[in-house]
Amino acid sequence: MTRHIIDDRTEQLNASVLKRFGEIEHREAGTLSDRAKILHRQRRETDRSRMRHYARIERGLSA
Structure with missing residues (x-):
């Protein structure tokens, strides 16, 4: 794969992981809408x- 595709996929993965942790934190705090x-x-x-x-x-x- 070319470099920019790898970087893009890494960025997407990082964003999804951060989003998931955000959901978990909100759920623990009871603030998930x-x-x-x-x-x-x-x-x-x-x-x-x-x-x-x-x-x-x-x-x-x-x-």
Whole structure:
């Protein structure tokens, strides 16, 4: 891969890691907004198989 593509991917990864830590900090502090929670759920419930997987977890069944 060319250098700028590698740098771009590294930047994206760093941004996603920082965003994730930000979400965790807000969740621990209890300041994560309802909208952010809804968006988080939407991300993981986009396709049917993942939706079923998370529905099982929320009902207390094993993954």
